[in-house]
Amino acid sequence: MKKRPMVFAALALLLVLLSSCGKQADETLPVTEISSETEAVKETTEEENETAEEEMEETLPEGLCRSYLTGKVVSEAIGRRRPIAVMLSNVRAAVPQSGIGKADVIYEAPTEGNTVRLMGIFEDWDSLDKIGSMRSARTYYVLLQHEFNPIFVHYGQCNYALDYIDTDNCDNLNGVLGIGETVFYRTDDRPKPHNAYASAAGITAGAEKMGYSWQYAEDYTGHYQFVKDGEVPELTGASAANFVKPGYSSNTPLFTYDSESGEYYRSQYGEPQIDDTTGEQLSCRNILFQYCEYEHYYDTEYLYIYVMGEGAGKYITDGKAIDVTWKKDGDWGITRYYDTNGNEIKLNQGKTWVCIIQTEKAENVEIYE
Incomplete structure (x- = not known):
């Protein structure tokens, strides 16, 4: 009979020990939870900081801004005024062009x-x-000009373009109206139709x-993306391109790289393509080739080039x-260009020349060292 208190004491001691272990186990759980929460907060904060840095706007001196057309710093009086998009003849009898x-x-x-015909975008x-x-x-030029929110300057149009010109998407100055x-005005140094010109005034x-505003549309944010000062575009998988031929047979153009x-x-x-006003050869920093499907309007020679969609x-x-790869969402969307990884490309700061090339004639393109 005297042994029972020892048994009870042993049982009591065991219960105390188990209770103590359970309490310690319970107390360790919140430590793990706090650690996870802290880590999650840390990760979220880092992501928010990275996003904030990416979205941080560049601060430029008063009166200056980045050009939507070249990515360079320009006066706000120029860079925040709508550009003009001008249709230019490029047949042999019409060159050299003036002001180009x-x-x-x-x-x-x-x-x-x-x-081939040219369209220049000027700021x-x-x-x-x-x-x-x-x-x-x-x-197709009416659809392309809209991507820059310009005032469109042209001397007439084919009848098939009228339905696109006579819309709110095309503020235009038409030479035949x-x-x-x-x-x-016309000059007497060349025969019609190669002697029609416009002036800034x-x-x-x-x-x-016409009552057109020179202010960009409120929702316009630009066309191209450009690298920052001192940076260069990512050109993964690039091949040499010192000499570039778009393959047009009528004017046999060539771009030659100057390192x-x-x-x-x-x-x-x-021969070198020059501006008749300055005598200087034309040049650009970026060239884009855009391969497009096409068809003819009914039984005419007029082309309908599919500059919308993708290719x-x-x-x-x-x-x-x-x-x-290029993509344009509908008639009035903006064309975007993506690399093979699906990232929108960033252009070098400077001028850009875009060649619209019929897909079936892409085999005529030559790019070599």
């Missing part, structure tokens, strides 16, 4: 008769007394007469070329 050296972006695309054009020679618009006498007066300046100098018709292409800069 001031264009920040140039589009080149086929037209009927196996010719600094106030000093130009002679821009041209001017030619008529085509449907009443506004033409305000904006355009005429364009300004025409825009005022010292980083520019591609343009030739066509077997393949090339981005060429710094003596190198990479494959890209």
